[in-house]
Each structure stands twice: as structure tokens, then as C-alpha cells.
Amino acid sequence: MAAGDVESSLELSLTGSGALPGALPPARSRIFKIIVIGDSNVGKTCLTYRFCAGRFPQRTEATIGVDFRERAVTIDGERIKIQLWDTAGQERFRKSMVQHYYRNVHAVVFVYDMTNMASFQSLPSWIEECKQHLLANDIPRILVGNKCDLRNAIQVPTDLAQKFADTHSMPLFETSAKNPNDNDHVEAIFMTLAHKLKSHKPLMLSQPPDHDEIHIKPEPKPITSCWC
Ligand SMILES: Nc1nc2c(ncn2[C@@H]2O[C@H](COP(=O)(O)OP(=O)(O)OP(=O)(O)O)[C@@H](O)[C@H]2O)c(=O)[nH]1
Ligand SMILES: [Mg+2]
Secondary structure, three states, rough: OOOHHHHHHHEEEEOOOOOOOOOOOOOOOOOEEEEEEEEOOOOOHHOOOOHHHHHOOOOOOOOEEEEEEEEEEEEEEEEEEEEEEEEEOOOOHHOOHHHHHHOOOOOEEEEEEEOOOOHHHHHHHHHHHHHHHOOOOOOOOEEEEEOOOOOHHHOOOOHHHHHHHHHHOOOOOEOOOHHHHEEEEEHHHHHHHHHHHHHHHHOOOOOOOOOOOOEEEOOOOOOOOOOO
């Protein structure tokens, strides 16, 4: 990614139950709200930061409430904002926010840590939480196994994860937010969702225009194996 590309990213935090960034001037571009959920420490913050800022963050702390990251892209000539909701994995940091996570959501990214079997085993409870918030069945969902750079520590075999993904009709991506060689892969994961959402024409929020955006390549194909 070129240095200038990251200028269109935006980062905001919300840790209480106050107003969400919704009361905005007239629409110019559609917004896709994508929530990223999974156990604490699986790398949700690093993945979203990687996509929006183009690099691995130097350090992270446990997310409290939610962090918003946003990136403007152009798909087939249409300007679109991808708004990532980087949610807290720790129950104590998310309980007051959960209802906000799921409101008007367009897509869900489930993340587990490939080096932590417990984070994979938690996935059914994250799926259940989505169900409880009455997410429509046709909302695009993807499964991401993160930290594939830690090759010697992998605990979750790809075939097991693939079986789980197939059972739940989700594409599986194994990737690394950290490995610089995986930048295109992290890009492909979120852009795959954006392409899917664009073709679904979901309900959109309003957003004021800005002057910088990122032009992206044609639709990438989902990839199930790690590129490390
Ligand atoms: N080796 C490696 N480490 C990673 C990767 N992604 C994240 N990490 C590390 O994993 C730890 C947790 O990352 P975060 O992104 O903060 O995890 P999180 O899922 O946002 O955690 P919560 O905010 O508590 O829910 C940090 O020490 C990161 O540096 C990766 O792809 N590879
Ligand atoms: Mg986090």
C-alpha cells in the first residue's frame, strides 16, 4: 500500500453508551458497517488497524467498548466507506455496548487465534450472540483465523476450521495481521466483504463527503490457506 493511501482512514473510540456517530450531513457515499468479533487477544484490533492504517500497530491494549476504524474505497466506480467496528473481546469491556454492535450491521467477521484452540472453541458462543441479536440469515459473515505467522504454535488445523466454516456457511481465511507479506491478504478479506455488500445493496447510513479515497483492484477471490 502506498503511503498516501492511509490518509483516508479514520479512527474513533466509544467506550460508553453515549451517542454513536450517526447524526451526519447528507449522504454522498454509502457506508458498510462491519463488526469484528471474537475472543480477547485474537487480533481484532491488529487486523482492523492493518486494513485501515496499512500496517501492524506497534502496541495494542485490550479494546474497551468499541473502536471505529473507517476507510474509503472505490468499487466499480462507486465510492464506499468501510466502517469497521473493532469490538472488545473481554466480557467486562463489552457488556454495555453489545446492543450497539449489532444495530444496523451489514456484515460480521468472526476472528479466532490459530495458536489458541480455546478461541476457536468459543466461536459457537459468538455465533449464538449474533443469533440472539436477531441478525438476518443473509447478512454476510466470514471466519478469520489470525496469527498464521506463528507457524510452530498453530493449534487449530485448517481442515478443522474449514469444516466448521462449511457447517456455518462461511468462507474461511487464515491470515496474519503481523506478517508484512500478508498485507494483500488482509486487504482481500475486507474487500471481499465489501464487494459482497455492494452487490447486495443493503440499507446504508449517511456520510459527508471527504476528499481522499483509496482506489482498489478488482474483486479478490476468498482464499482459505495462509499466505505466510
Ligand atoms: N504474531 C502475531 N501476533 C499478533 C497478530 N495479531 C495480533 N497479534 C498480537 O496479539 C495480541 C492481541 O492483539 P489485539 O489486536 O489487541 O487483540 P484483540 O482481539 O483486539 O483483543 P481485545 O481488544 O482484548 O478483544 C497483541 O499482542 C498483538 O501484537 C498476528 O497476526 N501475529
Ligand atoms: Mg482489541
